[in-house]
Amino acid sequence: MTSYALGLDYGTDSVRALLVDALTGEEVTSNVVYYPRWKKGLYCVPAKDQFRQHPLDYLESLEQVVQGLWNKAPAGAAQQVVGVSFDTTGSTPVAVDSEGVALALKPEFAENPNAMFVLWKDHTAIKEAQEITAAANKSSENYLKYEGGIYSSEWFWAKTLHVLREDSSVAKAAYLWVEHCDWMSAVLTDTTHPSKLRMGRCATGHKLMWHESWGGYPPNDFFVGIDPLLNGLRDRLPAETFTSDQVCGGLSAKWADKLGLPINTPVGFSAFDCHMGAVAAKVKPGVLTKIMGTSTCDITVATYDDIGDKCIAGICGQVDGSVTPGFVGLEAGQSAFGDLYAWFRNLVNWPVANILQNSSLLDEDTKQKLAQEIEDQTLVALSNAASKLAIGEAGITALDWVNGRRTPDADQSVAMAIAGLKMGSSAPHIFRALVEATAYGARAIIERFKQEGVAINSVVAIGGISKKSDFVMQTCADVWNCPIEVLESEQSCALGAAIFAAVAGGVYPDVASAQKVMASSVCKTYTPNANAAAIYEGLYQKYLKLGTFVSAGGVGGNA
Template sequence: MSSYALGLDYGSDSVRALLVNTATGEEVATSVINYPRWAKGLYCEPAADQFRQHPLDYLESLEQVLAGLWQRAPKGAAQAVVGVSFDTTGSTPIAVDTEGTALALKPAFADNPNAMFVLWKDHTAVREAAEITAAAEQAPENYLKYEGGIYSSEWYWSKALHVMRADKAVAAAAYMWVEHCDWMSAILTGTTHPDVFRMGRCAAGHKVMWHESWGGYPPNDFFTGIDPLLDGLCERLPSETFCADERVGGLTAEWAERLGLPEGIAVGFSAFDCHMGAVAANVQPGVLTKIMGTSTCDITIASQAAIGDNCVRGICGQVDGSVIPGMVGLEAGQSAFGDLYAWFKRLVNGPAIQVIKQSEHLDAATRERLLAELEDKSLIAMSAAAAKLAPGTSGVTALDWVNGRRTPDADQTVSGAITGLKMGSTSAEVFRALVEATAFGARAIIERFRAEGVAVDSVVAIGGISKKSDFVMQTCADVWNCPIDVLESEQSCALGAAIFAATVGGAHPDVASAQQAMGSSVSQTYQPNEQAAAIFDELYKQYQALGQYVEAAKS
């Protein structure tokens, strides 16, 4: 009888469930549910860089996505599931009380954005991130040396501190802060109480400043030196962390009934989406796995012998076992990739959308149809027109920092820019410059890895953009001047979670065996064009010059 593994991928907008045959790797069924409150824009203030998600969005969507999955899966498949694992965005923390209850699940905080999950893209904590970086630089031990040397406003401690400074009620009720990925595993295993709560290696090492060389987290006086509000928080966190091939516990009876799964099946330690996606892509040294979506996350691995004592500057961290047990996982990424394209689409379509919405001559059905067509077709049309332009012919240069810069050298205070505009500049020319900017931003990451002694010989791409746009992918291959393999799987992050679920469920003895049986194949390879690559070498210098100008103007 076949056995199955269940991977659950919590993205920015939706949760995806993927059921995979543990022996053959066949992706048997999938289901996707959008978060209802998030879809309405609740609890967010984009102009203030505030992005919050309600925990009920995660819990309600979990039940709905599995109800949909069982409608698509073979009869009886649910009872043959051996393990469940999660991946989520991150850093996405939330405050919990002394009982381990997320504050937003309590009536007093039910509609308080500060009591909700602080999504990865929330940049309200820029000041706090700078304070943490300054404190680490002045400390006898630099507790950021394994996190690129710069703490980010996208990460755990800066977000926790910002929220507690902004909201006295939340600060008073917050006993501990937990990451979304760890919370999901704890919910399903009944281990949310601080006395039994445990954490995965991935989130702890990359965002929470955990490292085994200092016995867990920086000492309490490091944090109280930044702000007394942080007093005791690090001491409440478990000092031991676990790789994703290990079992948190068994699925509780309550959640087994709610999800239609067998009670007691294995639930694995969770990790961030990009790290799980890299596992599905059979990540290995010298290969950079790039998850291309609203933002990007870049993952590679190295042996402990190869990395040695080298602390790679300006990335998001290097953590033993955060991707593959026994290997050092290295993470970088861009704060905006697809988000930059979406911003330009909104900018260009804005007037047309208002005209359609306000037209008195259109019935509701026609209005909705026209809006849907504009949404679906405008970016496709601009992309097609941009693809016909030769690189370097428009004179337009763009900078991709519209949502700040994640790496290299995190700085969420910088902004995007466009230069070289003329009266004759077209939307296609500007869009091409934006695509080139995202490719240049990725090149800066690749060059930083190489400069720090980390090999990048080729790239494996996963995520929606890698499957949807030949133009974007070919531009990237030319700018990076290296081949790019695109995975066959449409749900690579969920597939990575399923690989770990199969391991913790006993279907495979280790991650390597599970990868061999279940990892995704390559659907397409993009090869760089030598002539275009030479042109982009010169255009990249213009991109770098624009970045230097923006940074100088900021100060």
């Protein structure tokens, strides 16, 4: 009998469902559904760094993506699913009431952005993150030493405190805050009530300051010292955490009916997308897995002996078992990668988009089709032109901090800068500088790992950009001066979730056994060009100098 594993990957724009034959590793079929409210730009104010997602987007899309999957899958496949697992973006928390209901699902909060999920890219909590970092530095025990030493506005406690301060109605109604990944497992297993809620190791370790050495989370006094609004919250969080190979519970009758799956199908503890994507890439010590999308998330693992008592500075945490049991998971990343390219695309397309929108010569259907065609072709045209330019020809240096800096050394207050523009600077010249900037930002992460004694010998890339742009990937190989392997799977994060689902469903005794059969193969390898790498060595130093200048308040920095 066939045994299928179902992996569900919640990205920034959409949810992907992947059905995998757990016994052969064949990716049988997949389906994608875009969040309707998010697609309309609802509840987001980019100028204020506010990005919120409604829980109904997650719930409705879950039904649609799974039911749509059965229209593509072999007949009877749903009844042969042995396990389900999720991955999501993060840190993406939401406020829930004393019954475990997400506040935005209640009528009185249905249109309140503060009652919704605070998406990973929301940077409204910069001030709160700085306060948390300052408190940790003053404490007799630095509770950030396993999270890179700097708390980020992208993370749980900063976002929670910001919303509590900003919205008294949410503060009054909120009993607990839950990460999106943990919420999904709880919803499907009917364990959202705070008395039943259990949480995964990944989110708690990397974003909530959970660590076994201090018995869970920092003490309540630590949080009260930052702001009394946090009083008691840590005590309402479950102190025990679970790795993603463990079973959160069985699929409830309600959700079994909604999804067309057998009741009590095992549901695994969830994790962040990048961590599960790394599992699909056969993550191991010395290899950095880069999930390259709107932002990047960089994952590697270290043995207990290799990590010892080191506290790796400036990254997004080191957590025992956050990626695979038996290893310490190490996370870093960039706050913008594809988002930087999209920003430039929207910038250069603004006049045309507005002319089309206001044109009286075209009907609405034609306007929409033309606008979509222009949007679809812009980055392709820019890439083609930029790839033909000689390295360093334009003399432009750019930073990749258009959405702040995640690592090394989190600082969401820094801004992007472009230096060296002249009258002859064209759109392809600038675009090439932006591509190089994202590659430089990634190199800075690799260099930090090496400086801290973590070996990085090669890179495995997954995500849309790694499959779509030879120009971007070759630039990265040259700037990093190391080979890059690109995975075959189109849905690597969902595949990682399916690997965990197969373990949760009992097909395999552990993750390593499942990986041998189910992990993705490599479809392409990019090898650095020695001449290009030598030129980029000097240009990278210019990037570092510009970053130092901006960080010191020279241009858009923290003056």
